[in-house]
Amino acid sequence: MKLSTVQTDAIQELGNIGAAHAATTLSQMLGSAVEMSVPAIKAIDISELGSYMGEESAAMVAFELQGEIPHGGYIIFYISRESAIRLTNTMLGLTDMNRPMNEMDESALLEVGNIMVSAFLDATAELLGFIMLPSPPSLSIDMAHAAMSSLIAQMGEEIDEVLLFSTELVCEEHKIDSDIIMMPENSTLAHIVELMENMMKGV
Amino acid sequence: MPDPHTHEQTAMIGIGEYRVGSFPMMTIGLGSCIGLTLYDDSLKIGAMVHIMLPESAGRKDRPGKYADTAVPLLLKELNALGCKNRSLVAKMAGGASMFEYFGANLNIGERNADKIRALLKEHSIRLMKEDVGGKCGRSVTFFPGNNGKVAIRRADGTTGEL
Numbered sequence: 085m086k087l088s089t090v091q092t093d094a095i096q097e098l099g100n101i102g103a104a105h106a107a108t109t110l111s112q113m114l115g116s117a118v119e120m121s122v123p124a125i126k127a128i129d130i131s132e133l134g135s136y137m138g139e140e141s142a143a144m145v146a147f148e149l150q151g152e153i154p155h156g157g158y159i160i161f162y163i164s165r166e167s168a169i170r171l172t173n174t175m176l177g178l179t180d181m182n183r184p185m186n187e188m189d190e191s192a193l194l195e196v197g198n199i200m201v202s203a204f205l206d207a208t209a210e211l212l213g214f215i216m217l218p219s220p221p222s223l224s225i226d227m228a229h230a231a232m233s234s235l236i237a238q239m240g241e242e243i244d245e246v247l248l249f250s251t252e253l254v255c256e257e258h259k260i261d262s263d264i265i266m267m268p269e270n271s272t273l274a275h276i277v278e279l280m281e282n283m284m285k286g287v
Numbered sequence: 288m289p290d291p292h293t294h295e296q297t298a299m300i301g302i303g304e305y306r307v308g309s310f311p312m313m314t315i316g317l318g319s320c321i322g323l324t325l326y327d328d329s330l331k332i333g334a335m336v337h338i339m340l341p342e343s344a345g346r347k348d349r350p351g352k353y354a355d356t357a358v359p360l361l362l363k364e365l366n367a368l369g370c371k372n373r374s375l376v377a378k379m380a381g382g383a384s385m386f387e388y389f390g391a392n393l394n395i396g397e398r399n400a401d402k403i404r405a406l407l408k409e410h411s412i413r414l415m416k417e418d419v420g421g422k423c424g425r426s427v428t429f430f431p432g433n434n435g436k437v438a439i440r441r442a443d444g445t446t447g448e449l
Protein backbone atom coordinates (compact mmCIF):
# COMPACT_ATOMS: atom_id res chain seq x y z
CA MET A 85 0.00 0.00 0.00
CA LYS A 86 1.09 3.56 -0.67
CA LEU A 87 1.52 5.85 2.32
CA SER A 88 0.90 9.58 2.33
CA THR A 89 3.38 11.96 3.96
CA VAL A 90 1.18 12.25 7.03
CA GLN A 91 0.90 8.49 7.29
CA THR A 92 4.63 8.11 6.85
CA ASP A 93 5.25 10.60 9.64
CA ALA A 94 2.80 8.77 11.86
CA ILE A 95 4.43 5.40 11.29
CA GLN A 96 7.86 6.90 11.85
CA GLU A 97 6.69 8.30 15.14
CA LEU A 98 5.36 4.91 16.13
CA GLY A 99 8.67 3.28 15.16
CA ASN A 100 10.50 5.93 17.08
CA ILE A 101 8.65 5.20 20.29
CA GLY A 102 8.93 1.44 19.90
CA ALA A 103 12.63 1.55 19.04
CA ALA A 104 13.40 3.96 21.90
CA HIS A 105 12.05 1.41 24.36
CA ALA A 106 13.93 -1.40 22.64
CA ALA A 107 17.12 0.69 22.72
CA THR A 108 16.72 1.26 26.45
CA THR A 109 16.54 -2.48 27.11
CA LEU A 110 19.59 -3.11 24.91
CA SER A 111 21.47 -0.38 26.70
CA GLN A 112 20.61 -1.96 30.06
CA MET A 113 21.72 -5.40 28.90
CA LEU A 114 25.03 -4.08 27.59
CA GLY A 115 25.62 -1.56 30.34
CA SER A 116 26.51 1.10 27.80
CA ALA A 117 24.88 3.77 25.64
CA VAL A 118 22.84 2.81 22.56
CA GLU A 119 22.07 5.32 19.82
CA MET A 120 19.13 4.93 17.47
CA SER A 121 18.55 6.20 13.95
CA VAL A 122 15.45 7.89 12.61
CA PRO A 123 13.11 5.06 11.59
CA ALA A 124 13.28 4.42 7.86
CA ILE A 125 10.46 3.17 5.68
CA LYS A 126 11.60 1.13 2.73
CA ALA A 127 9.39 -0.16 -0.06
CA ILE A 128 11.30 -2.96 -1.76
CA ASP A 129 10.25 -4.95 -4.78
CA ILE A 130 10.92 -8.62 -4.02
CA SER A 131 13.12 -8.96 -7.13
CA GLU A 132 15.35 -6.22 -5.66
CA LEU A 133 15.58 -7.69 -2.17
CA GLY A 134 19.14 -8.85 -2.93
CA SER A 135 20.41 -5.29 -3.12
CA TYR A 136 19.01 -4.60 0.35
CA MET A 137 19.96 -7.88 2.02
CA GLY A 138 22.44 -10.14 0.31
CA GLU A 139 24.68 -13.08 1.09
CA GLU A 140 26.13 -11.52 4.24
CA SER A 141 25.89 -13.66 7.31
CA ALA A 142 23.46 -12.32 9.87
CA ALA A 143 21.51 -13.42 12.87
CA MET A 144 17.80 -12.76 12.65
CA VAL A 145 15.43 -13.32 15.54
CA ALA A 146 11.99 -13.30 13.98
CA PHE A 147 8.58 -13.08 15.62
CA GLU A 148 5.19 -13.35 14.05
CA LEU A 149 2.92 -10.46 15.02
CA GLN A 150 -0.09 -11.86 16.81
CA GLY A 151 -2.75 -10.54 19.13
CA GLU A 152 -5.79 -8.71 17.85
CA ILE A 153 -4.85 -9.61 14.30
CA PRO A 154 -3.86 -13.30 14.24
CA HIS A 155 -1.29 -13.10 11.42
CA GLY A 156 -0.09 -9.54 11.46
CA GLY A 157 3.23 -9.98 9.71
CA TYR A 158 6.71 -10.18 11.21
CA ILE A 159 9.00 -8.22 13.45
CA ILE A 160 12.68 -9.01 13.31
CA PHE A 161 15.73 -8.27 15.41
CA TYR A 162 18.50 -8.16 12.79
CA ILE A 163 22.18 -8.18 13.64
CA SER A 164 25.21 -8.89 11.45
CA ARG A 165 27.15 -11.99 12.45
CA GLU A 166 30.11 -9.89 13.53
CA SER A 167 27.98 -7.65 15.73
CA ALA A 168 26.17 -10.71 17.07
CA ILE A 169 29.45 -12.22 18.28
CA ARG A 170 30.40 -8.90 19.88
CA LEU A 171 27.01 -8.75 21.55
CA THR A 172 27.13 -12.25 22.99
CA ASN A 173 30.81 -11.86 23.93
CA THR A 174 29.90 -8.74 25.89
CA MET A 175 27.04 -10.53 27.60
CA LEU A 176 28.95 -13.74 28.30
CA GLY A 177 32.24 -12.07 29.25
CA LEU A 178 34.19 -13.54 26.32
CA THR A 179 36.68 -11.88 23.96
CA ASP A 180 37.36 -14.34 21.12
CA MET A 181 35.85 -12.95 17.90
CA ASN A 182 36.85 -15.85 15.66
CA ARG A 183 34.90 -18.60 17.32
CA PRO A 184 31.97 -20.52 15.92
CA MET A 185 28.58 -19.63 17.36
CA ASN A 186 27.22 -22.18 19.79
CA GLU A 187 24.04 -22.84 21.75
CA MET A 188 24.96 -20.24 24.34
CA ASP A 189 25.13 -17.59 21.63
CA GLU A 190 21.85 -18.76 20.21
CA SER A 191 20.02 -18.57 23.53
CA ALA A 192 21.59 -15.19 24.25
CA LEU A 193 20.45 -13.83 20.86
CA LEU A 194 16.95 -15.25 21.29
CA GLU A 195 16.75 -13.67 24.71
CA VAL A 196 18.02 -10.26 23.57
CA GLY A 197 15.64 -10.32 20.60
CA ASN A 198 12.76 -11.31 22.84
CA ILE A 199 13.39 -8.55 25.35
CA MET A 200 13.87 -5.86 22.71
CA VAL A 201 10.91 -6.81 20.56
CA SER A 202 8.65 -7.15 23.60
CA ALA A 203 9.68 -3.66 24.70
CA PHE A 204 9.03 -2.35 21.19
CA LEU A 205 5.56 -3.88 20.98
CA ASP A 206 4.62 -2.93 24.57
CA ALA A 207 5.36 0.68 23.73
CA THR A 208 3.43 0.66 20.47
CA ALA A 209 0.48 -1.12 22.13
CA GLU A 210 0.34 1.54 24.81
CA LEU A 211 0.38 4.28 22.22
CA LEU A 212 -2.13 2.74 19.84
CA GLY A 213 -4.35 0.89 22.27
CA PHE A 214 -3.96 -1.97 19.82
CA ILE A 215 -2.21 -5.08 20.99
CA MET A 216 0.35 -6.84 18.85
CA LEU A 217 1.95 -9.73 20.68
CA PRO A 218 5.13 -11.44 19.54
CA SER A 219 4.98 -15.17 18.82
CA PRO A 220 7.75 -17.26 20.38
CA PRO A 221 11.00 -16.22 18.68
CA SER A 222 12.73 -18.17 15.96
CA LEU A 223 16.40 -17.70 15.12
CA SER A 224 18.27 -18.00 11.86
CA ILE A 225 22.02 -17.41 11.57
CA ASP A 226 22.49 -17.59 7.84
CA MET A 227 22.59 -15.54 4.63
CA ALA A 228 20.38 -12.52 5.27
CA HIS A 229 18.60 -12.85 1.92
CA ALA A 230 17.81 -16.51 2.52
CA ALA A 231 16.14 -15.81 5.86
CA MET A 232 14.31 -12.67 4.78
CA SER A 233 12.96 -14.12 1.54
CA SER A 234 11.66 -17.15 3.44
CA LEU A 235 9.69 -14.88 5.77
CA ILE A 236 8.29 -12.95 2.80
CA ALA A 237 7.27 -16.24 1.16
CA GLN A 238 5.13 -17.14 4.15
CA MET A 239 3.36 -13.80 4.53
CA GLY A 240 -0.39 -14.37 4.60
CA GLU A 241 -1.22 -11.83 1.90
CA GLU A 242 0.80 -12.36 -1.19
CA ILE A 243 2.92 -9.39 -2.17
CA ASP A 244 5.36 -8.23 -4.83
CA GLU A 245 6.58 -5.32 -2.76
CA VAL A 246 7.45 -5.40 0.92
CA LEU A 247 7.23 -2.42 3.22
CA LEU A 248 9.92 -2.53 5.87
CA PHE A 249 10.03 -0.22 8.86
CA SER A 250 13.50 -0.36 10.24
CA THR A 251 15.36 1.43 12.99
CA GLU A 252 19.06 1.06 13.51
CA LEU A 253 20.36 0.62 17.04
CA VAL A 254 24.08 1.17 17.53
CA CYS A 255 26.29 0.68 20.56
CA GLU A 256 29.51 2.58 19.82
CA GLU A 257 31.40 1.28 22.81
CA HIS A 258 31.12 -2.37 21.75
CA LYS A 259 30.79 -1.69 18.00
CA ILE A 260 27.44 -3.40 17.84
CA ASP A 261 25.12 -2.48 15.00
CA SER A 262 21.61 -3.92 14.85
CA ASP A 263 18.18 -3.21 13.41
CA ILE A 264 14.62 -3.76 14.42
CA ILE A 265 12.61 -4.41 11.29
CA MET A 266 8.85 -4.55 11.16
CA MET A 267 7.22 -6.15 8.12
CA PRO A 268 3.46 -5.88 8.63
CA GLU A 269 0.82 -7.49 6.47
CA ASN A 270 -1.06 -4.87 4.47
CA SER A 271 -4.19 -5.30 6.60
CA THR A 272 -2.17 -4.73 9.79
CA LEU A 273 -0.51 -1.70 8.31
CA ALA A 274 -3.86 -0.24 7.23
CA HIS A 275 -5.14 -0.74 10.75
CA ILE A 276 -2.10 0.87 12.37
CA VAL A 277 -2.30 3.83 9.99
CA GLU A 278 -5.97 4.33 10.79
CA LEU A 279 -5.31 4.27 14.55
CA MET A 280 -2.45 6.73 14.20
CA GLU A 281 -4.53 9.10 12.09
CA ASN A 282 -7.40 9.02 14.55
CA MET A 283 -5.00 9.71 17.34
CA MET A 284 -3.51 12.72 15.59
CA LYS A 285 -6.96 14.08 14.88
CA GLY A 286 -7.69 13.66 18.57
CA VAL A 287 -10.54 11.19 18.06
CA MET B 288 31.63 -9.97 -30.17
CA PRO B 289 33.42 -10.90 -26.95
CA ASP B 290 34.71 -14.40 -26.44
CA PRO B 291 31.82 -16.23 -24.79
CA HIS B 292 34.11 -17.96 -22.29
CA THR B 293 35.92 -15.01 -20.77
CA HIS B 294 34.95 -11.94 -18.80
CA GLU B 295 31.30 -12.62 -19.05
CA GLN B 296 29.05 -10.63 -16.81
CA THR B 297 27.12 -12.87 -14.45
CA ALA B 298 23.40 -12.08 -14.55
CA MET B 299 21.90 -11.72 -11.09
CA ILE B 300 18.44 -13.23 -10.89
CA GLY B 301 16.22 -11.79 -8.18
CA ILE B 302 13.09 -13.38 -6.74
CA GLY B 303 10.57 -14.09 -9.50
CA GLU B 304 13.05 -13.25 -12.28
CA TYR B 305 14.49 -15.51 -14.97
CA ARG B 306 17.05 -15.36 -17.77
CA VAL B 307 17.73 -17.40 -20.87
CA GLY B 308 21.08 -17.61 -22.66
CA SER B 309 24.63 -18.92 -22.58
CA PHE B 310 26.08 -16.46 -20.04
CA PRO B 311 26.59 -17.28 -16.33
CA MET B 312 23.56 -16.66 -14.12
CA MET B 313 23.32 -16.45 -10.35
CA THR B 314 20.74 -16.49 -7.58
CA ILE B 315 21.99 -15.42 -4.17
CA GLY B 316 20.66 -16.32 -0.75
CA LEU B 317 18.11 -18.99 -1.56
CA GLY B 318 16.14 -19.93 1.55
CA SER B 319 12.81 -21.60 0.86
CA CYS B 320 13.06 -20.27 -2.71
CA ILE B 321 14.42 -22.54 -5.44
CA GLY B 322 16.91 -21.82 -8.19
CA LEU B 323 15.88 -24.03 -11.12
CA THR B 324 18.05 -24.44 -14.21
CA LEU B 325 17.25 -26.03 -17.56
CA TYR B 326 20.12 -26.78 -19.93
CA ASP B 327 20.42 -27.98 -23.50
CA ASP B 328 23.82 -29.58 -24.03
CA SER B 329 23.59 -29.70 -27.83
CA LEU B 330 22.93 -25.94 -28.08
CA LYS B 331 24.89 -24.94 -24.93
CA ILE B 332 22.14 -22.67 -23.76
CA GLY B 333 20.06 -22.70 -20.68
CA ALA B 334 17.65 -20.85 -18.45
CA MET B 335 17.52 -20.08 -14.76
CA VAL B 336 14.60 -18.94 -12.63
CA HIS B 337 14.27 -17.89 -8.97
CA ILE B 338 11.00 -19.44 -7.79
CA MET B 339 9.39 -18.32 -4.54
CA LEU B 340 6.09 -20.20 -4.27
CA PRO B 341 4.58 -23.39 -5.70
CA GLU B 342 1.23 -22.11 -6.98
CA SER B 343 0.29 -18.95 -8.87
CA ALA B 344 -3.44 -19.37 -8.16
CA GLY B 345 -4.25 -17.59 -11.40
CA ARG B 346 -1.82 -14.67 -11.04
CA LYS B 347 -0.10 -13.89 -14.31
CA ASP B 348 2.01 -10.77 -13.68
CA ARG B 349 5.14 -12.52 -12.37
CA PRO B 350 5.32 -15.95 -13.97
CA GLY B 351 8.87 -16.54 -12.69
CA LYS B 352 7.74 -16.29 -9.08
CA TYR B 353 5.63 -19.47 -9.08
CA ALA B 354 6.63 -23.03 -9.97
CA ASP B 355 3.45 -23.73 -11.95
CA THR B 356 3.94 -20.72 -14.25
CA ALA B 357 7.77 -20.66 -14.28
CA VAL B 358 8.33 -24.13 -15.70
CA PRO B 359 6.07 -23.70 -18.78
CA LEU B 360 7.52 -20.22 -19.29
CA LEU B 361 11.13 -21.45 -19.40
CA LEU B 362 10.15 -24.28 -21.74
CA LYS B 363 8.41 -21.87 -24.07
CA GLU B 364 11.43 -19.57 -24.15
CA LEU B 365 13.86 -22.45 -24.71
CA ASN B 366 11.65 -24.11 -27.32
CA ALA B 367 11.60 -20.79 -29.20
CA LEU B 368 15.41 -20.98 -29.35
CA GLY B 369 15.23 -24.47 -30.80
CA CYS B 370 15.60 -26.60 -27.67
CA LYS B 371 13.69 -29.86 -27.58
CA ASN B 372 12.23 -30.94 -24.25
CA ARG B 373 13.89 -34.35 -24.53
CA SER B 374 17.35 -32.79 -24.78
CA LEU B 375 16.85 -30.55 -21.74
CA VAL B 376 18.14 -31.47 -18.31
CA ALA B 377 17.03 -29.79 -15.10
CA LYS B 378 18.87 -29.09 -11.87
CA MET B 379 17.58 -27.35 -8.78
CA ALA B 380 18.82 -26.06 -5.45
CA GLY B 381 17.23 -24.33 -2.46
CA GLY B 382 13.98 -25.19 -0.72
CA ALA B 383 15.42 -24.94 2.77
CA SER B 384 13.51 -24.32 5.98
CA MET B 385 15.22 -21.33 7.56
CA PHE B 386 13.26 -20.83 10.76
CA GLU B 387 12.35 -23.49 13.25
CA TYR B 388 8.93 -23.21 14.92
CA PHE B 389 7.14 -21.13 12.36
CA GLY B 390 6.69 -21.82 8.77
CA ALA B 391 7.36 -25.46 9.56
CA ASN B 392 3.73 -26.33 8.93
CA LEU B 393 3.72 -24.27 5.74
CA ASN B 394 6.90 -25.95 4.56
CA ILE B 395 7.15 -23.74 1.51
CA GLY B 396 10.62 -25.00 0.57
CA GLU B 397 9.50 -28.61 0.38
CA ARG B 398 6.30 -27.74 -1.45
CA ASN B 399 8.28 -25.76 -4.00
CA ALA B 400 10.55 -28.74 -4.64
CA ASP B 401 7.65 -31.22 -4.87
CA LYS B 402 5.78 -29.00 -7.31
CA ILE B 403 8.82 -28.54 -9.54
CA ARG B 404 9.52 -32.29 -9.59
CA ALA B 405 5.92 -32.98 -10.61
CA LEU B 406 5.97 -30.31 -13.33
CA LEU B 407 9.25 -31.57 -14.80
CA LYS B 408 7.85 -35.09 -14.90
CA GLU B 409 4.70 -33.84 -16.58
CA HIS B 410 6.76 -32.15 -19.31
CA SER B 411 9.13 -35.14 -19.62
CA ILE B 412 12.19 -33.18 -18.49
CA ARG B 413 14.89 -35.16 -16.74
CA LEU B 414 15.81 -33.84 -13.28
CA MET B 415 19.48 -34.66 -13.32
CA LYS B 416 20.55 -33.45 -9.88
CA GLU B 417 19.23 -31.49 -6.95
CA ASP B 418 20.40 -30.03 -3.65
CA VAL B 419 17.24 -29.16 -1.77
CA GLY B 420 15.92 -29.02 1.79
CA GLY B 421 17.82 -28.73 5.02
CA LYS B 422 18.15 -25.55 7.06
CA CYS B 423 20.94 -23.78 5.22
CA GLY B 424 20.82 -20.86 2.77
CA ARG B 425 22.46 -21.32 -0.64
CA SER B 426 23.84 -19.18 -3.44
CA VAL B 427 23.82 -20.83 -6.84
CA THR B 428 25.67 -20.03 -10.06
CA PHE B 429 24.75 -21.62 -13.38
CA PHE B 430 27.25 -21.89 -16.25
CA PRO B 431 25.54 -22.79 -19.53
CA GLY B 432 28.89 -22.15 -21.26
CA ASN B 433 30.54 -24.80 -19.09
CA ASN B 434 28.37 -27.87 -19.76
CA GLY B 435 25.55 -26.53 -17.65
CA LYS B 436 27.54 -26.72 -14.43
CA VAL B 437 25.78 -25.52 -11.31
CA ALA B 438 28.00 -24.35 -8.45
CA ILE B 439 26.55 -24.06 -4.96
CA ARG B 440 27.83 -22.14 -1.98
CA ARG B 441 26.06 -22.80 1.31
CA ALA B 442 25.85 -20.42 4.25
CA ASP B 443 27.82 -22.84 6.44
CA GLY B 444 30.81 -22.38 4.12
CA THR B 445 30.53 -25.72 2.29
CA THR B 446 30.33 -25.85 -1.48
CA GLY B 447 28.87 -28.25 -3.96
CA GLU B 448 28.37 -28.86 -7.64
CA LEU B 449 25.46 -30.24 -9.59
